[in-house]
Amino acid sequence: MKKLSLHGRGVLSWLVPVFVIVAWQVVVQAGWLSTRILPAPSAVLAAGWNLLASGELVEHIGASTARAAVGFAIGGGIGFFFGLINGSNRLAEDLFDTTLQMVRNVPHLALIPLVILWFGIGEEGKIFLVALGVFFPIYLNTFHGIRSVPADLIEMGRSYGLKGGELFREVVLPGALPNILVGVRYALGFTWLTLIVAETISATSGIGYMAMSAREFLQTDVVVLAILMYAALGKFADLAARALERRWLRWNTAFLAA
Amino acid sequence: MSNGLDIRLADIRRHFGARVVLDGFTAHFAAGEFVAIVGRSGCGKSTLLRLLAGLDAAQGGRLEADAAPLADSREDVRIMYQDARLLPWRKVAENVALGLQGERGRIRALALDALDRVGLADRAEEWPGNLSGGQRQRVALARALVHRPRLLLLDEPLGALDALTRIEMHRLIERVWSEHQFTAVLVTHDVGEAVALADRVLLVEDGRIALDQRVDLPRPRDRGDTAFARLEGRVLHRLLGDGAADREDLRAVA
Numbered sequence: 019m020k021k022l023s024l025h026g027r028g029v030l031s032w033l034v035p036v037f038v039i040v041a042w043q044v045v046v047q048a049g050w051l052s053t054r055i056l057p058a059p060s061a062v063l064a065a066g067w068n069l070l071a072s073g074e075l076v077e078h079i080g081a082s083t084a085r086a087a088v089g090f091a092i093g094g095g096i097g098f099f100f101g102l103i104n105g106s107n108r109l110a111e112d113l114f115d116t117t118l119q120m121v122r123n124v125p126h127l128a129l130i131p132l133v134i135l136w137f138g139i140g141e142e143g144k145i146f147l148v149a150l151g152v153f154f155p156i157y158l159n160t161f162h163g164i165r166s167v168p169a170d171l172i173e174m175g176r177s178y179g180l181k182g183g184e185l186f187r188e189v190v191l192p193g194a195l196p197n198i199l200v201g202v203r204y205a206l207g208f209t210w211l212t213l214i215v216a217e218t219i220s221a222t223s224g225i226g227y228m229a230m231s232a233r234e235f236l237q238t239d240v241v242v243l244a245i246l247m248y249a250a251l252g253k254f255a256d257l258a259a260r261a262l263e264r265r266w267l268r269w270n271t272a273f274l275a276a
Numbered sequence: 277m278s279n280g281l282d283i284r285l286a287d288i289r290r291h292f293g294a295r296v297v298l299d300g301f302t303a304h305f306a307a308g309e310f311v312a313i314v315g316r317s318g319c320g321k322s323t324l325l326r327l328l329a330g331l332d333a334a335q336g337g338r339l340e341a342d343a344a345p346l347a348d349s350r351e352d353v354r355i356m357y358q359d360a361r362l363l364p365w366r367k368v369a370e371n372v373a374l375g376l377q378g379e380r381g382r383i384r385a386l387a388l389d390a391l392d393r394v395g396l397a398d399r400a401e402e403w404p405g406n407l408s409g410g411q412r413q414r415v416a417l418a419r420a421l422v423h424r425p426r427l428l429l430l431d432e433p434l435g436a437l438d439a440l441t442r443i444e445m446h447r448l449i450e451r452v453w454s455e456h457q458f459t460a461v462l463v464t465h466d467v468g469e470a471v472a473l474a475d476r477v478l479l480v481e482d483g484r485i486a487l488d489q490r491v492d493l494p495r496p497r498d499r500g501d502t503a504f505a506r507l508e509g510r511v512l513h514r515l516l517g518d519g520a521a522d523r524e525d526l527r528a529v530a
Contacts, residue, residue: 178419179351270405
């Protein structure tokens, strides 16, 4: 059998998705599938275009992205902080880790009723939930990352005169970085998942709100559009995290080989 | 005049729980001397090196450098480990420059100069992950040399290398030692390596010096030489425990 070129393989891998979309279009257009259940891809595209033209889509995406970013920054920042101190200090670990592990067992989405009672349907509640969802993957991976920095390298750094901040910057943080970035990717996944749930339950803006209000008017095309938007934003965040990995982990031979 | 530290160890004790590793260890390493310490695993030779490096503390006795506590000379002591222990996330030149203080350009020049001495100037911008085992150890040697150590500690640094690379490294270490004139303490389980490099071979048994063998062969030493083989044989026999047991009888006369 003849081997395909790299270009040929790239084309090949898109064959199935393109076929599915074409088939979907045909099935809906032929009337075999009600547009109430699933609108045609062209209808979703048109809905997207209309919302884009009216500025509504950008507004909702902006609202969702802002929540994601703020929640991620708060939860990630706190998680990183606790991961750092608990990973590098036994006393801090003994003091905080058990408590954090207990809290971790509470599914953060189960707190939604409580969060609505606390914050109403304002921004704070959604940001709180995102921060909570982001906290644990960042915390656990930072903690684990710091613990997995080889003791040999730390000893070497010390014997070469590195202390405190310098030892942290040269040895501990770069050594923990691969794990921290794994945490970042998990956390990004949790960010969007949390937002999807939080925005569909209580919101006055954002993609989830757009989907829920479209549902009331039976605009299935907008609902599908919202789902696709979430997928696209999640994918985009993941690509950004991978770009960071490529840039910061260049030294890692595993990345060189990939 | 040698640049090396004059090291005196007096009555050093170190035990881990009930296990006594060093029990009244006493030795003198003259400035600029190359001393090899051989012994079976667990004889205390690595512990001794860690004490000299300040990575571990003795429970009794004195460690002195130039008649002052060795702890005051930390900046003059550098160690090469069994594994190179390079930071994988720093380029080769940055690894060599680790711990150097001062202006960037000057640090870089020093690092490149040290790399040049070990023959790796052209690999300065590589990641350590792309180097062979022998090259990594050469980078580790450059990293130690850049600090102009007056005491260089070598903790079986060639143990993991293949035979040919080891011989190359022997030559390199011998060369930089004669250029820089530091005091060198090499811990090894390879008696041939000890005889090839050292002015004195100390055989350590049960935390004490069991044999202090001077090696007066001209450098660079030829392993095929009969005098070399005889010395190597003597240390090896003592190490393996055959022959007479009395230590005084075996203490070689220089």
